[in-house]
Amino acid sequence: MGTKEKSMDLSSPPGFVQLFEATRKVASEVAAAHAADVDAKARFPIETLAALREYGVLSAAVPRELGGAGCNMQELSQLCATLAQHCASSAMVLAMHYIQLACLARHGMESEFFRGYLSELVRRQYLLASMTSEVGTFGDTRSSICAVRCGDGCFQLDKDATTGSYCAHADAILVTCRRDEEAANSDQVLVLVRREDCTLTQTTSWDTMGMRGTCSPGFKLVSAGDEAQVLPGSFADSSAQTMVPYSHILWASLWWGIAAGAVAKAANFVRSQARQKPGSVPPTASRLAEVSVELQAFKQNWMSAARDFDALGDGPQGREELLSLGWALRLNNLKIASSEAAPEIVHRALKIVGILGYKNDSPYSLGRHLRDSLSGALMISNDRIAAKNASMLLVHKEAA
Numbered sequence: 111m112g113t114k115e116k117s118m119d120l121s122s123p124p125g126f127v128q129l130f131e132a133t134r135k136v137a138s139e140v141a142a143a144h145a146a147d148v149d150a151k152a153r154f155p156i157e158t159l160a161a162l163r164e165y166g167v168l169s170a171a172v173p174r175e176l177g178g179a180g181c182n183m184q185e186l187s188q189l190c191a192t193l194a195q196h197c198a199s200s201a202m203v204l205a206m207h208y209i210q211l212a213c214l215a216r217h218g219m220e221s222e223f224f225r226g227y228l229s230e231l232v233r234r235q236y237l238l239a240s241m242t243s244e245v246g247t248f249g250d251t252r253s254s255i256c257a258v259r260c261g262d263g264c265f266q267l268d269k270d271a272t273t274g275s276y277c278a279h280a281d282a283i284l285v286t287c288r289r290d291e292e293a294a295n296s297d298q299v300l301v302l303v304r305r306e307d308c309t310l311t312q313t314t315s316w317d318t319m320g321m322r323g324t325c326s327p328g329f330k331l332v333s334a335g336d337e338a339q340v341l342p343g344s345f346a347d348s349s350a351q352t353m354v355p356y357s358h359i360l361w362a363s364l365w366w367g368i369a370a371g372a373v374a375k376a377a378n379f380v381r382s383q384a385r386q387k388p389g390s391v392p393p394t395a396s397r398l399a400e401v402s403v404e405l406q407a408f409k410q411n412w413m414s415a416a417r418d419f420d421a422l423g424d425g426p427q428g429r430e431e432l433l434s435l436g437w438a439l440r441l442n443n444l445k446i447a448s449s450e451a452a453p454e455i456v457h458r459a460l461k462i463v464g465i466l467g468y469k470n471d472s473p474y475s476l477g478r479h480l481r482d483s484l485s486g487a488l489m490i491s492n493d494r495i496a497a498k499n500a501s502m503l504l505v506h507k508e509a510a
């Protein structure tokens with residue numbers, strides 16, 4: 111895993127406006143400059159993550175009472191969308207980190223250990239990764255084979271994960287597992303495994319079509335630590351109330367960011383065509399107008415989900431609502447629609463730009479955008495999600 115970064119000045123924690131400005135700057139000045147190299151070498155975006163740490167962006171989701179910015183879903187999704195316009199892999203790392211952070215912040219606040227850990231995360235700008243996948247569970251995050259073993263105040267946990275994004279660069283990994291060795295596959299908990307608690311052995315490679323900078327090969331994890339690192343409650347609840355909403359909304363926002371980045375390139379191309387023939391509107395301009403309709407509708411979809419999620423509040427009633435079929439369907443629909451919309455919009459942008467978008471060495475190149483956006487439908491397979499929706503719709507009668 112990666113090295114610890116410099117400490118934050120806790121006397122003046124940045125608010126959302128400062129974090130947004132900082133993310134915009136990091137996106138356009140750092141992420142944009144390194145995105146092609148990150149993609150070509152399938153390497154971790156170290157420069158971007160270092161810059162985000164420098165500005166305190168990694169603690170945006172930590173509650174204010176623990177020194178973080180206390181950003182809500184609408185704010186976090188804007189940060190992810192902004193970064194994704196220049197480097198989708200960096201944005202995916204940030205989104206996955208926020209998803210794990212939200213699990214700790216929303217389910218660990220009663221625990222002295224987790225409150226202490228979150229305060230430390232603000233100072234040290236720790237990066238959190240996730241291990242839900244496992245050899246033998248076939249993409250079903252709500253099922254585990256491995257089990258945590260607790261005794262004498264300690265835990266032991268070993269896991270064979272198929273895919274572990276940036277695990278080798280993270281300060282800690284949130285790992286799903288069975289509650290104990292007698293528990294059913296679906297009776298899961300989350301365990302915070304810190305870098306110093308584990309050994310990681312890489313088992314597969316990550317030479318993929320896209321999202322290459324997420325560095326997500328398989329890993330064998332062998333770990334041990336304090337029993338207090340087992341997150342209170344069940345993963346059934348933290349998944350429905352936090353992991354799924356944060357994943358689907360933040361992923362949707364970053365997939366939108368990829369599409370927006372591609373449309374921005376297409377718009378630049380159309381303007382350059384217009385400049386070549388002053389006084390005329392190039393034929394590609396009407397294609398651009400058409401794709402901007404799709405982009406706007408896509409944005410409204412994730413923004414409205416983020417707004418409605420924030421409106422639920424963090425009380426018991428809001429948490430209860432998130433367990434409803436209505437919310438499950440809405441979030442699943444958002445995930446399916448956004449992961450399909452992103453590559454479609456990028457493809458439309460490519461058709462506007464033409465050969466200069468198809469070339470890898472042109473300023474209008476859209477290859478990386480298209481390849482990155484194709485991961486959305488696979489990252490928790492849309493077919494798997496659609497099958498769950500099909501069962502829920504048999505009993506859920508309210509209109510969407």
Ligand SMILES: Cc1cc2nc3c(=O)[nH]c(=O)nc-3n(C[C@H](O)[C@H](O)[C@H](O)COP(=O)(O)OP(=O)(O)OC[C@H]3O[C@@H](n4cnc5c(N)ncnc54)[C@H](O)[C@@H]3O)c2cc1C
Pocket residue numbers: 206239240241242243244248249250271273274275276321324326485488489490491492493494497
């Ligand atoms: C960029 C990226 C980053 C990732 N990062 C992480 C990470 O950090 N940590 C982690 O744990 N995991 C990570 N994953 C893995 C992810 O969580 C899933 O485990 C993985 O994407 C699912 O792999 P799969 O296609 O083998 O799964 P499956 O869901 O088993 O799908 C295999 C095939 O079966 C089909 N299928 C499945 N169910 C049904 C059904 N009910 N009906 C019809 N067809 C079905 C699918 O369409 C697909 O064709 C990442 C994945 C990606 C793409």
